[in-house]
Amino acid sequence: MSFQHEQTPSAISDRPRAQVLIIGAGINGIATFRDLALQGVDVVLVEKNDYVSGASSASSHMIHGGVRYLENGEFRLVKESVEERNSLLKIAPHYVKPLQTTIPIFSAFSGVMAAPLRFLTHKQGAKHVERGALLIKIGMMIYDAFSRDGGTVPRHEFKGRTKALAALPMLNPGLKYTATYYDAAMHDPERLALDVLRDGLEAGPHARAANYVEAAGMNDTGVLLRNTITGEEFRFEADVVVNTSGPWTDLTNEVLGQPSTFMGGTKGSHVVLDNPELLAATGGREIFFEHEDGRIVLIYPLKGRVLVGTTDLEHDMTQPIRCTEEEIDYFFDLVAHVFPTVTVNRSHIVFRFAGVRPLPRHDDEAPGFVSRDYRIESRPLPRTGAANGTLLSLVGGKWTTFRALAENLSTDILKLLGLPRTVSTEGLAIGGGRDWPATEAATLVWVTAHGDEVGVDRAAALLARYGTRASEVIDFLADPAGAPDAPLAHNAAYTRREIEFLASTEGVVRLLDVLLRRTSMAFVGDVTTPLIEELTLVVAPVLGWDAGRRAEEIELTRRILSDVHGVELGPVSHNNALVS
Numbered sequence: 056m057s058f059q060h061e062q063t064p065s066a067i068s069d070r071p072r073a074q075v076l077i078i079g080a081g082i083n084g085i086a087t088f089r090d091l092a093l094q095g096v097d098v099v100l101v102e103k104n105d106y107v108s109g110a111s112s113a114s115s116h117m118i119h120g121g122v123r124y125l126e127n128g129e130f131r132l133v134k135e136s137v138e139e140r141n142s143l144l145k146i147a148p149h150y151v152k153p154l155q156t157t158i159p160i161f162s163a164f165s166g167v168m169a170a171p172l173r174f175l176t177h178k179q180g181a182k183h184v185e186r187g188a189l190l191i192k193i194g195m196m197i198y199d200a201f202s203r204d205g206g207t208v209p210r211h212e213f214k215g216r217t218k219a220l221a222a223l224p225m226l227n228p229g230l231k232y233t234a235t236y237y238d239a240a241m242h243d244p245e246r247l248a249l250d251v252l253r254d255g256l257e258a259g260p261h262a263r264a265a266n267y268v269e270a271a272g273m274n275d276t277g278v279l280l281r282n283t284i285t286g287e288e289f290r291f292e293a294d295v296v297v298n299t300s301g302p303w304t305d306l307t308n309e310v311l312g313q314p315s316t317f318m319g320g321t322k323g324s325h326v327v328l329d330n331p332e333l334l335a336a337t338g339g340r341e342i343f344f345e346h347e348d349g350r351i352v353l354i355y356p357l358k359g360r361v362l363v364g365t366t367d368l369e370h371d372m373t374q375p376i377r378c379t380e381e382e383i384d385y386f387f388d389l390v391a392h393v394f395p396t397v398t399v400n401r402s403h404i405v406f407r408f409a410g411v412r413p414l415p416r417h418d419d420e421a422p423g424f425v426s427r428d429y430r431i432e433s434r435p436l437p438r439t440g441a442a443n444g445t446l447l448s449l450v451g452g453k454w455t456t457f458r459a460l461a462e463n464l465s466t467d468i469l470k471l472l473g474l475p476r477t478v479s480t481e482g483l484a485i486g487g488g489r490d491w492p493a494t495e496a497a498t499l500v501w502v503t504a505h506g507d508e509v510g511v512d513r514a515a516a517l518l519a520r521y522g523t524r525a526s527e528v529i530d531f532l533a534d535p536a537g538a539p540d541a542p543l544a545h546n547a548a549y550t551r552r553e554i555e556f557l558a559s560t561e562g563v564v565r566l567l568d569v570l571l572r573r574t575s576m577a578f579v580g581d582v583t584t585p586l587i588e589e590l591t592l593v594v595a596p597v598l599g600w601d602a603g604r605r606a607e608e609i610e611l612t613r614r615i616l617s618d619v620h621g622v623e624l625g626p627v628s629h630n631n632a633l634v635s
């Protein structure tokens with residue numbers, strides 16, 4: 056089922072009123088939208104850019120308990136995170152998978168005394184002392200204790216140097232131990248968020264959402280919403296306005312005439328490397344460790360590439376969010392620290408990205424130790440067009456805890472509206488995780504049952520890509536009324552009809568939405584100029600793009616890929632149908 060109709064700006068401007076208006080469609084706005092939609096609340100979600108294009112597109116792709124937050128004393132958050140991780144492995148098994156994680160440890164005792172002191176002070180510039188084996192062992196034991204829920208993930212294991220190097224021979228031979236434990240990985244955060252969004256939209260016409268619509272002001276007739284593509288503006292009334300604009304929360308409140316100083320986001324960057332030697336060195340595990348400056352960093356195999364990150368730098372939200380050359384030098388340095396014999400250089404980078412964590416304002420506290428927990432700020436709002444309006448602002452909120460956070464936030468909203476909770480999202484399967492074939496035998500049955508029209512190999516590939524929602528994709532591909540299907544000439548992993556399906560059912564507005572968020576073509580470094588040109592021609596008839604718009608999309612795509620993601624492409628061809 057398509058969610059196209061309820062997700063256009065006109066679906067919102069045609070009926071410019073709802074009980075709840077949510078501003079910002081990162082994972083937390085989207086999950087809150089889903090929760091409220093399932094309760095039958097009249098709710099609207101708007102996003103100034105594409106869905107999941109802010110902090111939620113810049114994560115380390117981990118669904119994790121946050122073992123390192125234990126030293127910050129954030130036991131509530133770690134417990135909730137571990138519970139949510141275990142739950143997501145069950146309710147979103149198509150996108151959330153167990154992740155074996157190894158920590159190389161270079162000293163036995165360092166940090167045991169320093170950690171509690173750090174918990175008390177955490178000031179910028181505090182002297183760094185490496186976390187030693189004993190401290191990590193204590194952390195792992197607490198982590199295991201939180202993980203006890205019927206054995207979702209195995210317990211941690213410590214190895215001495217000889218056994219550690221036998222398992223991962225490319226590791227720095229100067230290490231003393233390794234600790235290995237399990238967290239979870241989400242290979243496709245953007246697709247997981249789109250599934251959460253779809254669950255909300257499918258609850259009924261009372262749930263409406265639109266990307267490329269921003270909150271641009273507020274007066275006594277309501278919130279001013281603006282279509283960021285056409286510039287069209289309209290007023291919107293709501294009883295409760297919810298600001299889930301992540302690191303932009305203060306800027307959004309400012310625009311609404313409700314200035315706040317809640318936020319103090321820090322920037323983190325990543326690079327994606329195409330480096331088979333490094334990929335092999337990881338042994339398929341995430342290598343999670345403390346770099347020489349005390350930051351916890353990671354090297355992590357993903358989609359046949361290696362993700363390396365991340366940094367933690369103060370950031371002014373009015374400035375561009377970019378991965379800098381200095382950060383790249385830092386990444387190469389950390390790889391050399393753990394895998395000293397593996398060669399890594401700039402020619403291996405296929406994609407880079409950066410985002411700002413929506414952290415609370417933290418004054419002189421060092422960025423790495425700022426609380427990762429979330430809170431909800433409430434203030435009366437006499438100016439939404441309705442009596443007794445309220446503005447709720449979300450401060451913080453990780454990817455891992457999105458379901459629990461949304462439940463808490465929407466419980467507050469239900470109270471304000473005087474409505475009961477009728478549905479719990481706890482244990483409720485998400486999107487293509489519904490009826491997931493969990494065993495090899497069940498997968499074979501699914502693939503065989505759906506392989507008639509597209510072949511079993513393609514059915515298996517689509518199941519891996521979309522979960523059980525692949526059945527809708529297969530129906531679309533096999534529709535006799537549609538054009539004949541064929542692999543894309545410049546990326547055979549996708550077909551023309553599959554791209555048409557995404558463009559016609561998933562709220563695609565720009566070509567970049569396809570490359571960055573409906574597929575992972577850009578992430579793995581598969582984008583070329585001929586691919587962009589081909590995709591533009593496939594998408595154009597679906598979205599009604601004329602020659603001028605096609606040329607505009609190609610130019611914008613090339614510019615953003617270069618400026619934001621460091622992807623330099625060959626020249627555009629001038630002899631095809633693109634600009635005719």
Ligand SMILES: Cc1cc2nc3c(=O)[nH]c(=O)nc-3n(C[C@H](O)[C@H](O)[C@H](O)COP(=O)(O)OP(=O)(O)OC[C@H]3O[C@@H](n4cnc5c(N)ncnc54)[C@H](O)[C@@H]3O)c2cc1C
Nearest residue numbers: 079081082083103109110111115117270300301323454455
């Ligand atoms: C480097 C890095 C690594 C991370 N790694 C992890 C990890 O491994 N695991 C984990 O659990 N978490 C991780 N996080 C944290 C996690 O990604 C974020 O906390 C989470 O995605 C925040 O989601 P959000 O919905 O609150 O904010 P966002 O995703 O930023 O969404 C806010 C949205 O609001 C929109 N918006 C802003 N202003 C307006 C307006 N006026 N009108 C309409 N829309 C507006 C923005 O465009 C944006 O899309 C990481 C974060 C970073 C930056």
